[in-house]
Amino acid sequence: MYSIGIDVGGTNTDIGLVSENGTIIARKNIPTSPYSDYHIYVKDIMEQINLMFSENNLNLSSLSGIGMGAPNGNFYTGCVEYAPNLKMKGLLEFEKEFYKYINVPVVLSNDANAAAYGEYVYGGAKGLQHFIMFTLGTGVGSGIVIDGKLVHGSTGTAGELGHCILIPNGRQCGCGRKGCLEAYASASGIVRTYCELRTDNQSQTSWISSSIPDSEITSLMIGKAANAGDPLALETYRRTADLLGLAMANAVTFSAPEAIFLMGGPAKVGDPLLKPLRESFDKYILDIYKGKCCIRMSELKDNEVAILGSAALIHLRK
Amino acid sequence: MYSIGIDVGGTNTDIGLVSENGTIIARKNIPTSPYSDYHIYVKDIMEQINLMFSENNLNLSSLSGIGMGAPNGNFYTGCVEYAPNLKMKGLLEFEKEFYKYINVPVVLSNDANAAAYGEYVYGGAKGLQHFIMFTLGTGVGSGIVIDGKLVHGSTGTAGELGHCILIPNGRQCGCGRKGCLEAYASASGIVRTYCELRTDNQSQTSWISSSIPDSEITSLMIGKAANAGDPLALETYRRTADLLGLAMANAVTFSAPEAIFLMGGPAKVGDPLLKPLRESFDKYILDIYKGKCCIRMSELKDNEVAILGSAALIHLRK
Numbered sequence: 001m002y003s004i005g006i007d008v009g010g011t012n013t014d015i016g017l018v019s020e021n022g023t024i025i026a027r028k029n030i031p032t033s034p035y036s037d038y039h040i041y042v043k044d045i046m047e048q049i050n051l052m053f054s055e056n057n058l059n060l061s062s063l064s065g066i067g068m069g070a071p072n073g074n075f076y077t078g079c080v081e082y083a084p085n086l087k088m089k090g091l092l093e094f095e096k097e098f099y100k101y102i103n104v105p106v107v108l109s110n111d112a113n114a115a116a117y118g119e120y121v122y123g124g125a126k127g128l129q130h131f132i133m134f135t136l137g138t139g140v141g142s143g144i145v146i147d148g149k150l151v152h153g154s155t156g157t158a159g160e161l162g163h164c165i166l167i168p169n170g171r172q173c174g175c176g177r178k179g180c181l182e183a184y185a186s187a188s189g190i191v192r193t194y195c196e197l198r199t200d201n202q203s204q205t206s207w208i209s210s211s212i213p214d215s216e217i218t219s220l221m222i223g224k225a226a227n228a229g230d231p232l233a234l235e236t237y238r239r240t241a242d243l244l245g246l247a248m249a250n251a252v253t254f255s256a257p258e259a260i261f262l263m264g265g266p267a268k269v270g271d272p273l274l275k276p277l278r279e280s281f282d283k284y285i286l287d288i289y290k291g292k293c294c295i296r297m298s299e300l301k302d303n304e305v306a307i308l309g310s311a312a313l314i315h316l317r318k
Numbered sequence: 319m320y321s322i323g324i325d326v327g328g329t330n331t332d333i334g335l336v337s338e339n340g341t342i343i344a345r346k347n348i349p350t351s352p353y354s355d356y357h358i359y360v361k362d363i364m365e366q367i368n369l370m371f372s373e374n375n376l377n378l379s380s381l382s383g384i385g386m387g388a389p390n391g392n393f394y395t396g397c398v399e400y401a402p403n404l405k406m407k408g409l410l411e412f413e414k415e416f417y418k419y420i421n422v423p424v425v426l427s428n429d430a431n432a433a434a435y436g437e438y439v440y441g442g443a444k445g446l447q448h449f450i451m452f453t454l455g456t457g458v459g460s461g462i463v464i465d466g467k468l469v470h471g472s473t474g475t476a477g478e479l480g481h482c483i484l485i486p487n488g489r490q491c492g493c494g495r496k497g498c499l500e501a502y503a504s505a506s507g508i509v510r511t512y513c514e515l516r517t518d519n520q521s522q523t524s525w526i527s528s529s530i531p532d533s534e535i536t537s538l539m540i541g542k543a544a545n546a547g548d549p550l551a552l553e554t555y556r557r558t559a560d561l562l563g564l565a566m567a568n569a570v571t572f573s574a575p576e577a578i579f580l581m582g583g584p585a586k587v588g589d590p591l592l593k594p595l596r597e598s599f600d601k602y603i604l605d606i607y608k609g610k611c612c613i614r615m616s617e618l619k620d621n622e623v624a625i626l627g628s629a630a631l632i633h634l635r636k
Contacts, residue, residue, distance in 0.1 A: 154575060154611075168484070
């Protein structure tokens with residue numbers, strides 16, 4: 001049997017045909033942004049799915065389900081609800097719409113939840129019953145697995161640890177509140193920390209030219225500098241790690257997971273983040289959990305996690 | 319059928335005989351502190367259980383299970399593990415010990431988890447699938463219910479939200495770390511806030527005589543003063559509420575519960591805490607959860623919650 005994983009991004013939609021062991025057999029891509037009507041969007045996705053099956057000499061009867069990872073994707077309703085970054089507005093009834101074409105389970109969740117569940121079904125969290133995934137990127141997302149089940153809460157939108165407030169009245173966050181983890185540990189949060197540091201510490205050296213304006217600094221640039229030993233870049237990651245480790249230690253008091261996974265661009269920097277992160281986690285974690293939870297990197301490939309995560313969602317029975 | 323709820327306190331052990339609808343039919347009490355051998359302790363508890371059944375003309379065959387709420391009670395192992403406040407030391411294998419006398423399920427958990435589950439089975443959380451209980455007292459405990467199940471995590475000791483760090487490098491907590499919710503919202507945390515305020519704000523009036531030394535101030539005293547309109551006592555509860563509301567809003571990002579329940583002595587003060595608490599919760603909660611989670615007081619009676627909570631645990635199948 002095969003599953004379909006659909007990753008709905010603001011710009012592009014990735015569609016993958018996935019085998020039971022987690023191999024992506026084929027993938028297609030359509031732009032998301034031109035669509036303002038989700039009925040036509042689903043029709044066009046179905047066309048790509050049919051194409052993938054026929055191109056691989058497979059019969060559509062071997063499709064076991066469709067998983068969809070989407071911003072504001074709601075597990076309970078099967079809808080995408082008022083996603084600010086999509087041109088398709090309002091309540092997008094994807095599950096219902098797919099059923100017009102095909103009679104298999106269609107399961108939605110948000111992208112970070114999908115990433116967590118992908119790790120559980122196909123990645124490093126296989127066999128674990130309790131873990132949390134943090135995804136660092138434009139924002140900070142999270143997916144929580146307890147007793148082998150993804151936590152969706154009463155609303156279908158649980159697991160937003162990027163919006164735990166770490167510093168009351170701290171840095172302004174995109175969500176309108178202040179001091180959220182996301183304001184510090186997202187790509188733009190890291191850039192902001194670096195820029196604040198170079199303004200404040202005129203004496204400390206950085207190898208990134210001071211002639212580059214703040215608006216042109218990227219987290220990738222800071223990551224490269226940190227790995228080359230740049231003092232200010234390293235200090236940036238130490239501060240990021242301190243708060244991320246605190247957020248992780250706080251999350252452990254909730255569900256006492258066996259592991260916390262980390263993925264996404266800013267996490268790829270490696271040691272400059274991971275070393276101080278493990279120290280900070282160890283400093284902040286409550287005694288009774290010490291040594292019982294470890295921080296691990298996602299074992300799924302960057303260019304596969306979105307599709308595998310979405311495809312994995314079909315293992316969640318409603 | 320009937321259940322037995324046992325509340326293991328450092329000083330006393332309360333044992334209650336509970337009917338299916340949550341009425342406590344009989345209760346007994348033995349001191350905890352004299353016992354250093356848990357085998358004898360269990361034997362003496364069994365004697366009280368037998369007594370309660372015979373005194374009420376009930377047959378022991380109508381006992382459906384024994385629930386035990388105890389500090390460091392571990393749901394998975396059926397043991398109390400190294401509880402600092404008990405004279406009985408090390409690993410106390412209560413579940414195994416009870417099985418020597420009786421062949422019914424014996425379920426252990428910690429006291430805050432028991433309180434949460436008591437609310438679920440017999441109290442205001444009946445019918446809810448997702449909620450969190452905060453218990454304010456000597457410490458701050460919590461119990462988390464997701465999808466109708468108590469969260470025990472990988473270790474059996476999940477749900478320690480009293481030790482979420484709210485203020486990095488903040489006030490010293492009894493756990494050895496700094497800035498935990500417990501350091502601010504426990505009875506002694508509230509006293510400490512009041513004492514700090516009266517030292518700092520010599521100009522602001524308080525009706526509690528300044529001749530009473532800090533060591534003699536109690537949270538009960540501050541609560542009474544607040545309800546009589548004492549400005550400094552009211553300010554104390556505003557600050558407590560601000561941090562407790564923050565902790566609750568952070569908890570919502572985890573499991574998106576339908577309600578957060580509150581119980582325990584310091585919560586009994588009423589409006590001086592609850593009014594600013596609801597304001598703070600509303601200020602800190604993430605937009606997508608606004609209006610979807612409310613703060614409620616426990617509906618179980620103070621003198622019944624420990625026994626009912628413990629008895630409720632038998633509804634948790636392992």
